[in-house]
Amino acid sequence: MEAFTFYLTSAVTIVAMIMVISRTNPVHSMMYLVVSSISMAVIFYILGAPFAAALEILVYAGAILVLFVFAIMMLNLGHESVEQERSLLTPGIWTGPSMLSVILLGVLGFIITGESPQSPATSVSPKEVGVALYGPYLLAVELGSMLLMAGLIGAYHLGRPLLKKD
Amino acid sequence: MDQVLLLAGILFSIGLVGVMVRRNILYILLSLEIILNSTGLAFIAAGAHWGQADGQIMFMMLLTLAAAEVSIGLGLILQIHRRYRTLDIDTLRQMRG
Numbered sequence A: 001m002e003a004f005t006f007y008l009t010s011a012v013t014i015v016a017m018i019m020v021i022s023r024t025n026p027v028h029s030m031m032y033l034v035v036s037s038i039s040m041a042v043i044f045y046i047l048g049a050p051f052a053a054a055l056e057i058l059v060y061a062g063a064i065l066v067l068f069v070f071a072i073m074m075l076n077l078g079h080e081s082v083e084q085e086r087s088l089l090t091p092g093i094w095t096g097p098s099m100l101s102v103i104l105l106g107v108l109g110f111i112i113t114g115e116s117p118q119s120p121a122t123s124v125s126p127k128e129v130g131v132a133l134y135g136p137y138l139l140a141v142e143l144g145s146m147l148l149m150a151g152l153i154g155a156y157h158l159g160r161p162l163l164k165k166d
Numbered sequence B: 001m002d003q004v005l006l007l008a009g010i011l012f013s014i015g016l017v018g019v020m021v022r023r024n025i026l027y028i029l030l031s032l033e034i035i036l037n038s039t040g041l042a043f044i045a046a047g048a049h050w051g052q053a054d055g056q057i058m059f060m061m062l063l064t065l066a067a068a069e070v071s072i073g074l075g076l077i078l079q080i081h082r083r084y085r086t087l088d089i090d091t092l093r094q095m096r097g
Helices: A002-022 A026-046 A050-075 A081-088 A095-113 A126-133 A138-158 B002-021 B025-050 B054-084
Strands: none
Touching: A002 A026, A002 A095, A002 B002, A002 B025, A026 A050, A026 A095, A026 B025, A050 A126, A050 B025, A050 B054, A126 B054, A138 B054, B002 B025, B025 B054
16 A cells, blocks of 8 residues: 555656656746655655655745746746746646646545554654754754855855946 | 665656756756755665664755755856856857866
């Protein structure tokens, strides 16, 4: 039973990621990338890593995707953007991601309503992750914070407006 | 375990094909995200196989790396678009240095 949900979710993930790299409109790729992030989170949950599943949705589908969407919206400020908005509102574009999401919703309902709520023997609880994170991996946390600080400064530097003499 | 690693390999290959085939620099960044995702899946699978928390901690480090990489990469893309009005990397070949 666990294998069935895993194979179904894997198929959804592969289809969504192939669609991500094969679309020509970046916004369509974004929709498929959201679906692939959610299905990846379902796979993490099936594997017994609920904390990583929550992080995947929060960080990938919540933060990184928003960054991408902001960048795309800043890039498309030309006169063709009106036509593009109109083409985005036609039905039929979002049917693919919607169908994949419905499949994932079915998998989720199957996991929740199953007679044996899926808590595999190898499940690693968030408490264990936290204890290990702030125990032996404390130096890695510090390095991660320094990396984020470097990313912040770099993004601020790169996002400045062009100088006049350029 | 074998199936999960196979899935991670397939997703890595999809991302690699995306990096090599697409000429839009935005899609190259998206494909790099896919590659990082598949690597995280391999870490989670290994951590789940041995029942240790180390896999999830490595995944969190990978998330940090992905967030920093995306912010820098999108800043570079915006700067490239401002200077050259294009995102095609074939027309950006003259960049020397």
